[in-house]
Amino acid sequence: MDFILNEEQAILKGSVARFSADLRAAMDKKTVTAADRWGRYADMGLLGLPFDEDFGGFGGGGVETMIVAEEMGRHLLADPYVPVVVVAGRLLADHCSEEQKAYLLPRVADGSLIVVPAFGEPKSRYSLSRVATTAVPSKDGFVLDGRKAVVLSGAAANLLLVTARLSGEVGDEDGIGVFLVPGDLPGVTRRPVLTVDGREAAEIVLDGVRVDKTAALGTLGRGGAIARRAEEFGVAALAGEAVGAMSAVFDMTVEYLQTRRQFGVPIGKFQALQHRVVDMRVALELARSIAAGAAIAADLDNAQERRRIISAAKVQVCRSGRYIGQQAIQLHGAMGMTDEYGAGRYFKRLLVLSSLYGDADHHLERFVSASQYDEGGALVA
Amino acid sequence: MKFAFSAEMEIFRDEVRAFIREKLSPETRRRVEEGRRLDKADYVQWYRALHAKGWITPGWPKEHGGTGWTALQRYIFEEEVALGAAPPVTAGINMIGPVLIAFGTEEQKRKYLPAMRQGDLWWAQGFSEPGSGSDLASLATRAVLDGDAYVVNGTKIWQTQAHYAEMMFALVRTKPDVKPQEGISMMLIDMKSPGLSIHHIKTIDGGQELYQCFFDNVRVPVANLVGEDGKGWSYAKFLLGFERHGIAGIGLAKRQLNRLKRLAASETSDGRPLIEKPRFRDRIATLEIELLALEYTSIRLLQEGEGKGPGVESSLLKIKGTELRQEIFEMLSEVVGPYIIPYDNDVVRSGWGHDEPVGPDYAATLASNYLDSRKISIYGGANEIQRNVLAKSILGL
Ligand SMILES: Cc1cc2nc3c(=O)[nH]c(=O)nc-3n(C[C@H](O)[C@H](O)[C@H](O)COP(=O)(O)OP(=O)(O)OC[C@H]3O[C@@H](n4cnc5c(N)ncnc54)[C@H](O)[C@@H]3O)c2cc1C
Ligand SMILES: Cc1cc2nc3c(=O)[nH]c(=O)nc-3n(C[C@H](O)[C@H](O)[C@H](O)COP(=O)(O)OP(=O)(O)OC[C@H]3O[C@@H](n4cnc5c(N)ncnc54)[C@H](O)[C@@H]3O)c2cc1C
Numbered sequence: 165m166d167f168i169l170n171e172e173q174a175i176l177k178g179s180v181a182r183f184s185a186d187l188r189a190a191m192d193k194k195t196v197t198a199a200d201r202w203g204r205y206a207d208m209g210l211l212g213l214p215f216d217e218d219f220g221g222f223g224g225g226g227v228e229t230m231i232v233a234e235e236m237g238r239h240l241l242a243d244p245y246v247p248v249v250v251v252a253g254r255l256l257a258d259h260c261s262e263e264q265k266a267y268l269l270p271r272v273a274d275g276s277l278i279v280v281p282a283f284g285e286p287k288s289r290y291s292l293s294r295v296a297t298t299a300v301p302s303k304d305g306f307v308l309d310g311r312k313a314v315v316l317s318g319a320a321a322n323l324l325l326v327t328a329r330l331s332g333e334v335g336d337e338d339g340i341g342v343f344l345v346p347g348d349l350p351g352v353t354r355r356p357v358l359t360v361d362g363r364e365a366a367e368i369v370l371d372g373v374r375v376d377k378t379a380a381l382g383t384l385g386r387g388g389a390i391a392r393r394a395e396e397f398g399v400a401a402l403a404g405e406a407v408g409a410m411s412a413v414f415d416m417t418v419e420y421l422q423t424r425r426q427f428g429v430p431i432g433k434f435q436a437l438q439h440r441v442v443d444m445r446v447a448l449e450l451a452r453s454i455a456a457g458a459a460i461a462a463d464l465d466n467a468q469e470r471r472r473i474i475s476a477a478k479v480q481v482c483r484s485g486r487y488i489g490q491q492a493i494q495l496h497g498a499m500g501m502t503d504e505y506g507a508g509r510y511f512k513r514l515l516v517l518s519s520l521y522g523d524a525d526h527h528l529e530r531f532v533s534a535s536q537y538d539e540g541g542a543l544v545a
Numbered sequence: 546m547k548f549a550f551s552a553e554m555e556i557f558r559d560e561v562r563a564f565i566r567e568k569l570s571p572e573t574r575r576r577v578e579e580g581r582r583l584d585k586a587d588y589v590q591w592y593r594a595l596h597a598k599g600w601i602t603p604g605w606p607k608e609h610g611g612t613g614w615t616a617l618q619r620y621i622f623e624e625e626v627a628l629g630a631a632p633p634v635t636a637g638i639n640m641i642g643p644v645l646i647a648f649g650t651e652e653q654k655r656k657y658l659p660a661m662r663q664g665d666l667w668w669a670q671g672f673s674e675p676g677s678g679s680d681l682a683s684l685a686t687r688a689v690l691d692g693d694a695y696v697v698n699g700t701k702i703w704q705t706q707a708h709y710a711e712m713m714f715a716l717v718r719t720k721p722d723v724k725p726q727e728g729i730s731m732m733l734i735d736m737k738s739p740g741l742s743i744h745h746i747k748t749i750d751g752g753q754e755l756y757q758c759f760f761d762n763v764r765v766p767v768a769n770l771v772g773e774d775g776k777g778w779s780y781a782k783f784l785l786g787f788e789r790h791g792i793a794g795i796g797l798a799k800r801q802l803n804r805l806k807r808l809a810a811s812e813t814s815d816g817r818p819l820i821e822k823p824r825f826r827d828r829i830a831t832l833e834i835e836l837l838a839l840e841y842t843s844i845r846l847l848q849e850g851e852g853k854g855p856g857v858e859s860s861l862l863k864i865k866g867t868e869l870r871q872e873i874f875e876m877l878s879e880v881v882g883p884y885i886i887p888y889d890n891d892v893v894r895s896g897w898g899h900d901e902p903v904g905p906d907y908a909a910t911l912a913s914n915y916l917d918s919r920k921i922s923i924y925g926g927a928n929e930i931q932r933n934v935l936a937k938s939i940l941g942l
Binding site: 284286287289290291294313314334335355357358359360365367425426427428434436437486490493494497498500501502503504508509511512515516519520523524525528529 | 673676677678679680683702703746747748749751755812813814815816819822824825871875878879882883884885886887888889903904912915916919920922923924927928929932933
């Protein structure tokens with residue numbers, strides 16, 4: 165294992181850090197619209213991160229993704245980078261025809277097309293195979309009917325990547341397709357809702373939506389696996405984003421302990437609080453390391469090993485994130501409960517990150533099923 | 546030692562339960578159960594009902610309208626009120642009421658106690674300041690005697706429901722050059738006094754209940770001083786330590802645990818009720834076991850301490866009770882899966898109305914409730930401070 169960034173990665177980190185800080189400052193001054201912001205990502209070349217150079221990208225992998233996501237988390241950027249570039253972007257790059265790629269990827273990279281995954285459903289919780297939305301073959305394509313739930317940036321998106329069932333029962337692994345659905349097609353209704361961290365998500369109804377044959381991506385019927393693979397990239401990226409958020413709120417807390425005075429001294433003089441920040445730091449370091457592990461693992465071909473590490477990362481990051489977020493509020497006293505003070509905003513972002521693409525229990529289960537134990541209890545995976 | 550409460554206590558419990566079922570507005574009950582925010586009207590309706598029954602001030606001495614209940618009866622009452630999803634009793638009744646009874650002038654008693662018993666008089670607690678939270682004795686709001694009034698300057702912060710309050714009981718500094726604790730006085734301040742302004746502070750859960758209060762040459766009649774000048778600190782200690790039978794919040798925890806189980810039974814995971822998932826079920830069961838142990842601890846400490854004032858045990862019960870409730874709220878934030886993410890502050894307040902809910906209708910308040918739950922280990926003496934108190938007592942320091 166090697167956790168040290170190479171020279172190019174270190175440069176990327178530096179420039180993304182500056183970019184994110186500038187964007188944050190502009191957001192705080194309320195001088196940028198969502199479209200302006202997205203344009204800035206495009207200008208930085210970040211929207212093409214996973215794509216080949218031919219398509220306007222720079223062929224970045226898991227580690228580059230983590231670098232970007234971490235800075236976004238640190239500065240609490242609110243843009244749908246992970247759903248669009250990491251999850252949808254990867255899926256498009258891996259499963260579109262050459263012709264589709266030539267059209268779509270440069271447009272994702274230049275920011276003119278926003279594509280988001282719409283995998284979840286009202287009753288699917290975190291499973292990607294509990295797809296009740298149906299895709300019925302028609303003369304020249306498919307007709308889609310069903311509902312998609314909590315689709316981040318689902319109302320702002322131009323294109324939706326919809327999983328829908330071609331055959332079998334809800335919960336079957338096989339028989340699912342992934343379809344590229346323009347958001348403004350007749351029969352698509354999108355209801356935007358606010359999220360607890362101040363972003364937008366949509367509840368989507370598909371009512372007799374007609375798409376043509378080319379809308380079906382990848383091997384027909386293997387959509388569950390396709391979506392899951394794309395979501396794995398997303399989980400690894402979210403881990404990085406969460407680490408950024410945790411480290412920022414940790415730094416805020418340390419600074420508060422150094423400056424807030426009670427009983428005539430900075431409250432950081434109290435050993436109870438000193439030990440608490442140490443435990444927070446331990447939680448942060450564990451999360452940071454395993455998020456880096458997941459970033460590397462995201463590019464592995466060995467599916468079982470990849471899944472183990474990525475799910476392990478989500479579990480640890482959820483735990484660390486809850487602990488750090490809760491303690492950050494606690495150590496700020498009543499100030500931590502205020503909307504104006506930043507700790508609460510990080511707390512809310514961490515809540516969302518822990519509940520997106522599978523929570524700790526979900527990934528614990530995936531971790532266990534990806535880890536095989538022999539009769540003596542030793543890990544044989 | 547016996548397993549059950551006595552028959553009389555069970556009869557008493559049934560009586561309390563029946564009263565709540567009959568007299569608490571169903572609308573208020575629903576709002577409390579669903580974790581929605583309450584309006585002043587919700588409280589007022591309930592206080593009126595308590596007053597009519599003679600149960601609004603159980604902890605006060607009998608001659609002032611108390612019920613004369615035993616500690617166990619009061620514990621049962623508080624548990625049932627929480628379980629029955631009634632609004633909590635406000636700062637006035639549990640805090641300043643007993644202080645006025647013990648240390649107030651006859652005029653103050655006449656003026657305030659009857660109105661409080663009717664549920665009509667609302668108080669803000671004016672203790673904390675920007676620079677004085679855990680270290681309350683460092684408070685800096687000044688009161689200077691000028692003829693028949695004190696002139697108050699400074700600021701108080703984090704006053705809960707100051708926008709409802711007609712009066713504030715405040716700690717102010719009347720003597721600057723003595724030991725910090727000895728220069729503090731308690732006074733009763735009319736919220737409509739010229740020079741007093743309140744500013745809303747929005748909280749992370751979207752709530753609207755916290756305020757900062759500013760005092761600009763506010764004149765407070767000398768008649769509004771509580772007890773003696775310079776004795777405010779000891780009254781505050783009396784008040785904060787007063788009758789904390791319900792401090793573990795057993796009834797509150799039980800109600801949230803029931804809610805958790807109900808939602809976990811109605812949510813599905815992989816096509817099965819979530820509550821059947823061993824991983825989730827065992828986590829709930831573990832919390833339930835801890836709650837049972839805490840409930841027994843609450844009752845045992847109460848019985849062992851009957852007749853004595855509240856001791857340091859109240860710190861122990863506060864620490865464990867708040868942290869356990871926070872864990873239950875944390876699990877409640879997981880129970881709906883991704884539907885914890887959508888959040889609409891208006892819906893938290895008023896429900897979905899005619900709109901179709903986003904996800905299950907019960908999901909809308911869970912994030913807000915989880916965020917809000919972080920306060921319970923901060924206010925009423927932060928848990929770190931409670932641990933300091935307990936440590937000193939255990940170690941004899
Ligand atoms: C298995 C074992 C092998 C060892 N081998 C060696 C060896 O090879 N050579 C050698 O020289 N020594 C050795 N030691 C001794 C070891 O270094 C000491 O035990 C250690 O330094 C702690 O000192 P103490 O045991 O006197 O505990 P104390 O210093 O008396 O501490 C008692 C408790 O108080 C806590 N404490 C003390 N001060 C503070 C503080 N300021 N703030 C908060 N908490 C505090 C401690 O953490 C501990 O929990 C060994 C000990 C063990 C258990
Ligand atoms: C929702 C809410 C409602 C409130 N309502 C009221 C009200 O109606 N009226 C009112 O007067 N006040 C109210 N308060 C204020 C409350 O009493 C204070 O928040 C509390 O006393 C803590 O003070 P602080 O917030 O200034 O935190 P600080 O005292 O600054 O503490 C910050 C952190 O340091 C820790 N700490 C401080 N000193 C020590 C120490 N010696 N050792 C170890 N750790 C320490 C604390 O535990 C905390 O974690 C309310 C607070 C909240 C959150």
